[in-house]
Amino acid sequence: xxxxxxxxxxxxxxxxxxxxxxxxxxxxxxxxxxxxxxxxxxxxxxxxxxxxxxxxxxxxxxxxxxxxxxxxxxxxxxxxxxxxxxxxxxxxxxxxxxxxxxxxxxxxxxxxxxxxxxxxxxxxxxxxxxxxxxxxxxxxxxxxxxxxxxxxxxxxxxxxxxxxxxxxxxxxxxxxxxxxxxxxxxxxxxxxxxxxxxxxxxxxxxxxxxxxxxxxxxxxxxxxxxxxxxxxxxxxxxxxxxxxxxxxxxxxxxxxxxxxxxxxxxxxxxxxxxxxxxxxxxxxxxxxxxxxxxxxxxxxxxxxxxxxxxxxxxxxxxxxxxxxxxxxxxxxxxxxxxxxxxxxxxxxxxxxxxxxxxxxxxxxxxxxxxxxxxxxxxxxxxxxxxxxxxxxxxxxxxxxxxxxxxxxxxxxxxxxxxxxxxxxxxxxxxxxxxxxxxxxxxxxxxxxxxxxxxxxxxxxxxxxxxxxxxxxxxxxxxxxxxxxxxxxxxxxxxxxxxxxxxxxxxxxxxxxxxxxxxxxxxxxxxxxxxxxxxxxxxxxxxxxxxxxxxxxxxxxxxxxxxxxxxxxxxxxxxxxxxxxxxxxxxxxxxxxxxxxxxxxxxxxxxxxxxxxxxxxxxxxxxxxxxxxxxxxxxxxxxxxxxxxxxxxxxxxxxxxxxxxxxxxxxxxxxxxxxxxxxxxxxxxxxxxxxxxxxxxxxxxxxxxxxxxxxxxxxxxxxxxxxxxxxxxx
Numbered sequence: 001x002x003x004x005x006x007x008x009x010x011x012x013x014x015x016x017x018x019x020x021x022x023x024x025x026x027x028x029x030x031x032x033x034x035x036x037x038x039x040x041x042x043x044x045x046x047x048x049x050x051x052x053x054x055x056x057x058x059x060x061x062x063x064x065x066x067x068x069x070x071x072x073x074x075x076x077x078x079x080x081x082x083x084x085x086x087x088x089x090x091x092x093x094x095x096x097x098x099x100x101x102x103x104x105x106x107x108x109x110x111x112x113x114x115x116x117x118x119x120x121x122x123x124x125x126x127x128x129x130x131x132x133x134x135x136x137x138x139x140x141x142x143x144x145x146x147x148x149x150x151x152x153x154x155x156x157x158x159x160x161x162x163x164x165x166x167x168x169x170x171x172x173x174x175x176x177x178x179x180x181x182x183x184x185x186x187x188x189x190x191x192x193x194x195x196x197x198x199x200x201x202x203x204x205x206x207x208x209x210x211x212x213x214x215x216x217x218x219x220x221x222x223x224x225x226x227x228x229x230x231x232x233x234x235x236x237x238x239x240x241x242x243x244x245x246x247x248x249x250x251x252x253x254x255x256x257x258x259x260x261x262x263x264x265x266x267x268x269x270x271x272x273x274x275x276x277x278x279x280x281x282x283x284x285x286x287x288x289x290x291x292x293x294x295x296x297x298x299x300x301x302x303x304x305x306x307x308x309x310x311x312x313x314x315x316x317x318x319x320x321x322x323x324x325x326x327x328x329x330x331x332x333x334x335x336x337x338x339x340x341x342x343x344x345x346x347x348x349x350x351x352x353x354x355x356x357x358x359x360x361x362x363x364x365x366x367x368x369x370x371x372x373x374x375x376x377x378x379x380x381x382x383x384x385x386x387x388x389x390x391x392x393x394x395x396x397x398x399x400x401x402x403x404x405x406x407x408x409x410x411x412x413x414x415x416x417x418x419x420x421x422x423x424x425x426x427x428x429x430x431x432x433x434x435x436x437x438x439x440x441x442x443x444x445x446x447x448x449x450x451x452x453x454x455x456x457x458x459x460x461x462x463x464x465x466x467x468x469x470x471x472x473x474x475x476x477x478x479x480x481x482x483x484x485x486x487x488x489x490x491x492x493x494x495x496x497x498x499x500x501x502x503x504x505x506x507x508x509x510x511x512x513x514x515x516x517x518x519x520x521x522x523x524x525x526x527x528x529x530x531x532x533x534x535x536x537x538x539x540x541x542x543x544x545x546x547x548x549x550x551x552x553x554x555x556x557x558x559x560x561x562x563x564x565x566x567x568x569x570x571x572x573x574x575x576x577x578x579x580x581x582x583x584x585x586x587x588x589x590x591x592x593x594x595x596x597x598x599x600x601x602x603x604x605x606x607x608x609x610x611x612x613x614x615x616x617x618x619x620x621x622x623x624x625x626x627x628x629x630x631x632x633x634x635x636x637x638x639x640x641x642x643x644x645x646x647x648x649x650x651x652x653x654x655x656x657x658x659x660x661x662x663x664x665x666x667x668x669x670x671x672x673x674x675x676x677x678x679x680x681x682x683x684x685x686x687x688x689x690x691x692x693x694x695x696x697x698x699x700x701x702x703x704x705x706x707x708x709x710x711x712x713x714x715x716x717x718x719x720x721x722x723x724x725x726x727x728x729x
Contacts (some may be wrong), residue, residue, distance in 0.1 A: 005061040008069045008094055009035055031064055040072030045087045045105065052085030052109075056116060059092055075111055076104035080130065083107045083579055089570075090116040091146060096139030097148070102132045113146050120145035142480075201225075203239070214249075222258075228568075232529070238273070244280075255290075272307070278314075289324075299333075323357075339374070349384075356391075373408070383418075393422075396432075407442075413449075430466075430603075447483075458493070464500075478507075483516075492527075509544075515551075526561075532568075543578070553586075581605055581613075594619070600663065603697060617700075620660065620671035630706070645685075646714035654681050679703050 004012045010029050020027055045055050057073075060066035067073055068091065074088060085110045094113050103111050112124040113135060120143040123135050138145045197215040201207035205226045206219040214232040219225035223243045224236040231409040234251045236242035240260045241253040253259035257277045258270040265283045270276035275287040277294045284301045287293035291311050292304040300317045304310035308328040309321040319335045321327035324590045325344045326337040332350040337343035341361045342354040352369045354360035358378045359371040366384045371377035375395040376388040383401040387395035392412050393405040401418045405411035410422040413427045419436045422428035427439040429446045437454045439445035443455040443463045451469040456462035460480045461473040473479035477497045478490040480525040487504045490496035494506040494514050503520045507513035512524040514531040521538045524530035528548045529541040539556040541547040546563040547556060554571050558564045561578040566585050575581045577594045583606050584590060590605055592613040600617035615622065656675060659669040679701035683693040692711070694702035 003062075005059075007059065008032075008097070009059040009061045009063065009066055010036075011062040025062065030060060032062075032069060032496045035064060035071075036069050039070045040074065041070035042074045042077060043067045043089070045076055050082065050084040052087065054088040054090060056090045057092065072102070074102045078104065080104050080106040086110045086112070088112045090114055090115065091137055091144070093117055093139075093142070093144040096137060097509065098134060098136045100132060100134055103130050105130070108541060113147060115144035118143035122146050123148045123215050156223055165669040166499075206236075214247075224253075234729060241270075255577070258287075275304075282317075292321075309337075326354075342371075359388075379415075389698065390425075400435075410439075427456075428567060444473075451653045461490075463655070468501075475510075496525075501623050510542075519554075584608075587611070601700075602699070602702075617660075643710045645712055647718040649685055649711055650715040653677060677703060 003014065003017060007266060010032055011025055013025060033399040043055065043057065047055065050085060057068040059068050066079060075361060081104060081704045083105045089111065091113065105111060108127040110127055111125040112122055115430060120140060121706055123133065123146045134149045136147045136149050161644055197211045199207055199215060200218045203219065203221040203224055205430055206221060206224040207217060207228060209227055209229055211229050213546055214230045216232050217225055217228060217234045220237045220239055224237045224241045225234060225245055226240065226243050228234065228245050230247045231245050231249050233249055234242055234245060237254040238256045238258055240256060241258045242251055242262055243260045245251065245262050247264050248262055249266050251259055251262060251266065254271045255273045255275055258272060258275045258537065259268055259279055260277045262268060262279050265279060265281045267284045268276060268279060269286045271288040272290045272292055273295045274290060274624050275292045276296055279285065279296050282296055282299045285293060285296060286303045289306040289307045289309055291307060292309045293302055293313060294311050295314050296302060298315050299313055299572060302310055302317060303320045304314060305322040306324045306326055308325045310321065311328045312328060313330050316333040318333050319330060322338040323342055324340045326339060327335055327346060328344050330343065330346045332348050334351045335343055335346065335586060336353040338355040339357045339359055342356060342359045343363055344361050346352060346363045347365060349363055349366045351367050352360060353362060355372040356376055357374045359373065359376045360369060360380055361378045363369065363380050364382060364692055366380060366382045368385045369377060369380060370387045372389040373391045373393055375392040376390065377386060377394045377397055379395060380386060380397050383397060383399045384395060385401055386394060386403045388405045390406060390410055391408040393407060393410040394403060395412055396415055397403065397414045398416060400414050400416045403411055403414060403418060404421040406423040407425045407427055409429045410424065410427045411420055411431055414420065414431050415433065417433045417435045419432060420428060420431060421438045423440040424444055425442040426446045427444040428437060428448055429438065431448045432450060434443060434448050436452050436453045441459045441461055442455040443460050444458065445454055445462045445465055447463060448454060448465045449467065451465060451467045453470045454465060455472040457474045458476045458478055461475060461478045462471060462482055463480045465471065465482045467480050468485045471479055471482060472489040474491040475493045475495055475496040478492060479488055479496045479499055481497065482488065482499045483501065485499055485502045488496055488499060490507040492509045492512055494511045495509065496505055496513045496516055498514060499505060499516045500518065502516055502518045505513055505516060505520060506523045509529055510527040511531045512526060512529045513522060513533055516522065516533045517535060519533055519536045522530060522533060523540040526543045526546055527579060528545040529543060530539060530547050530550055532548060533550050534552060536552045537549065537555045538554050539547065542559045543561045543563050545565055546560060547558040547567050550556065550567050551569060553567060553569045556567065556571065557574045559576045559579050562582060563580045564575045564584055565582045568585050570584060572586045572589045573587060574591045576597055579596050579598065581592045581595045582597060583604060586607050587605060588609045590608065590611045592605065594615045595601060596616055602616055604612055605611055605613060625697060655675060657673055657675055659673055660671050662668040662670045679693045683690050686692060692704055692707045694704055
């Protein structure tokens with residue numbers, strides 16, 4: 001009977017066969033079995049070209065060298081073989097066996113392993129899998145299947161896709177791209193595996209306390225959470241992070257020694273090397289930054305973000321510090337500091353708020369200050385109750401207290417002055433020691449230095465004031481040029497805008513007393529009232545545009561809409577009524593009431609002095625309870641003479657009854673029937689030097705009735721003499 005062969009080519013000899021060659025064949029079989037059990041073979045995949053094709057791993061009966069008769073098969077070459085297409089490698093059917101196969105090709109192409117025939121399972125190296133696979137051939141007749149057993153030896157860079165590793169041991173560097181699922185186990189690097197449940201420990205002695213029962217802790221780093229026993233839901237990332245924690249829960253520490261001394265405190269978060277490093281029982285703290293809250297031990301509810309923020313705080317609570325070295329020297333409570341070096345020098349001051357770079361940076365013991373803006377209150381040391389909002393607001397203040405500055409550079413130069421309020425860009429910017437000032441509006445009181453008790457509301461109001469005190473300016477540009485003038489009050493846009501050294505003026509209304517420079521003790525109420533006044537003093541103007549042309553005239557009183565609008569240098573006038581005496585320019589000591597140009601004037605006063613006018617030609621009645629009392633003191637009179645008229649003059653008078661006409665152009669009667677004379681008749685009797693008739697205004701003759709009384713006396717005397725003469729005949 002002839003020999004047969006196994007599926008891998010081992011010769012099965014029958015009894016008595018191969019006399020003389022039996023030894024050789026037996027040796028070949030033994031070598032073949034050795035090759036099958038542990039040999040390796042290199043199988044090129046490019047025999048038919050580098051492109052896509054099929055390589056058949058055929059057996060060789062009774063001969064060495066067949067690839068399929070090796071335990072380890074390298075597909076390609078020792079050095080990766082370049083391929084330019086997908087490859088198929090076929091295995092013999094009916095061979096139940098396993099192989100260690102390495103894909104040693106280069107190029108983004110697949111290599112598929114399958115049976116030579118049938119439709120059994122296949123195994124494929126993906127385009128990126130260039131390592132080893134252990135495959136199993138099930139030997140099922142006609143449909144032999146090829147399977148990946150999922151066990152691999154990893155050397156160099158290997159790719160595992162959706163693989164399950166049971167009790168793996170890795171040495172050297174292991175890189176994991178994607179997800180690493182640990183179901184029911186524990187991840188541990190160095191030291192003992194932690195007890196408890198759902199704990200993760202990576203690092204020497206991390207979470208390795210033998211009595212650990214707390215769960216859901218994560219410790220990454222040497223000695224992280226090393227003393228933890230019953231604490232749970234803690235996260236420690238960094239060498240010695242939360243290293244002393246025993247029962248504290250819900251803490252998060254990231255960074256070397258972060259929360260390193262924490263024992264039983266809960267709900268702390270520390271991110272940064274030595275952040276909250278000394279904390280023992282303080283709770284609800286947040287520290288983010290190297291050395292943030294590093295000295296805190298029992299203080300609670302502090303928030304520190306930034307390197308050295310709240311670094312020296314030990315037992316204090318309810319502080320918030322955000323920024324490099326913010327509140328770094330603090331030992332008190334209830335501060336808020338946001339910005340690089342904000343409140344960085346504060347020691348025992350409390351209840352301060354600083355927001356902005358260097359805000360309140362020099363503050364030491366002062367309390368209840370609020371600084372918002374870069375350099376705001378940056379020089380303040382011991383002064384309390386200040387509020388500064390804006391870039392460099394109150395930045396030079398040292399000991400001044402109770403100040404309010406809102407706006408860039410508001411109260412910028414203030415040092416020791418107190419009780420000031422500045423709202424607006426550059427408001428009270430130059431103030432140093434002036435106190436109790438109020439400035440609201442851009443550049444309001446901007447030049448004020450040492451003056452006190454000023455109030456300025458409006459853009460550029462009192463902007464030039466330096467030492468003038470006790471001023472009040474309300475309105476854009478009001479008192480804007482005032483420098484040393486005191487006790488002025490201006491209300492309205494540009495009211496007293498050009499005043500420099502004038503004192504004790506009051507201006508109410510748009511541009512009222514606008515041109516005044518050194519004039520003092522004036523009062524102007526109404527738009528444009530006294531707005532041309534420069535050096536005139538002691539005048540009062542009440543009403544729209546009243547006395548708006550007055551420049552140097554003084555001691556005038558003008559009351560009424562458009563009153564005395566032509567008055568320039570006249571003095572000591574009292575002019576009352578709408579549009580009253582609006583042609584008067586330089587007259588002195590005039591007194592008018594109701595001299596309104598809307599009606600015909602009794603007398604057109606222009607440059608006249610010492611006149612008193614009541615009413616106008618439209619006045620129909622004048623009432624007074626008693627008769628006028630007229631001065632007639634001999635000591636007030638001079639240049640005495642005789643009255644030339646008498647009985648003859650009286651006899652020539654022609655008394656008439658009359659009514660005033662509505663106007664000279666309108667003959668309509670107006671008012672009561674009156675008794676009197678015609679001025680022209682009396683003027684004809686008086687001649688060239690009239691006294692009874694006033695001819696100063698020829699077009700408006702006036703009757704002075706009191707001067708007729710002496711004429712009547714002369715007439716009576718003459719009549720009596722005639723009577724006496726007749727009686728004596």
